[in-house]
Amino acid sequence: MDLFTSSNSLIQIPIPDGELLWLEQLPLGLGNDEVLAQLVAQTAWRAESITLWGKQHLQPRLTAWHGDARYSYSGLDLAPQPFTPLLSEIRQAVETATGHRFNSVLLNYYRNERDSMGMHSDDEAELGPEPAIASVSFGATRTFILRHRHSKQTLKLDLSSGSLLLMRGKTQHFWLHGINKSARQIGPRVNLTFRYIT
Numbered sequence: 001m002d003l004f005t006s007s008n009s010l011i012q013i014p015i016p017d018g019e020l021l022w023l024e025q026l027p028l029g030l031g032n033d034e035v036l037a038q039l040v041a042q043t044a045w046r047a048e049s050i051t052l053w054g055k056q057h058l059q060p061r062l063t064a065w066h067g068d069a070r071y072s073y074s075g076l077d078l079a080p081q082p083f084t085p086l087l088s089e090i091r092q093a094v095e096t097a098t099g100h101r102f103n104s105v106l107l108n109y110y111r112n113e114r115d116s117m118g119m120h121s122d123d124e125a126e127l128g129p130e131p132a133i134a135s136v137s138f139g140a141t142r143t144f145i146l147r148h149r150h151s152k153q154t155l156k157l158d159l160s161s162g163s164l165l166l167m168r169g170k171t172q173h174f175w176l177h178g179i180n181k182s183a184r185q186i187g188p189r190v191n192l193t194f195r196y197i198t
């Protein structure tokens, strides 16, 4: 049994024009370090190129896409791999914690402090107008930055190992998010964003 039952429900982080909910530790059958090790070792990681302003770049991180649907992400058309038993177990825990269903997951592997993700919103048409996106992190803590498109209000959340962040409602419409590089040494981190593709 979990000793910390009182912290088992999502905490709302109030923001204008969106909904953010957070859970410090997603309940799982494996420890966070074991999950990180398995995800790093068992995932078919890819170094994708991405076209920005007509120029090809290598993304500053590794990625993998698992799910039932095809999905276009900033010009990439990834054929998904099936859910593995470990990814299915994490998905089950995320669905129980959030009350939302998910049919795909994007994995991002930040190998060190030089890996990052530019500011963006997950607003592809296949996600629907008000998508629920559940982000689970394993490994080193990285700072997740949210910036309001209009007011430029900025929030910084330290996403520690095992944590769950749920973005829903109008969050993708009004807010950008990303992960900056750091000048300080940082160990590996794997982030999973669970999505529902229609």
Ligand SMILES: O=C(O)CCC(=O)C(=O)O
Binding pocket: 106, 108, 117, 122, 135, 144, 159, 177, 178, 179, 191, 193
């Ligand atoms: O690594 C993170 O915390 C963010 C990942 C993300 O924004 C995405 O996969 O769209």
Ligand SMILES: [Fe+2]
Binding pocket: 120, 121, 122, 177, 193
């Ligand atoms: Fe995102």
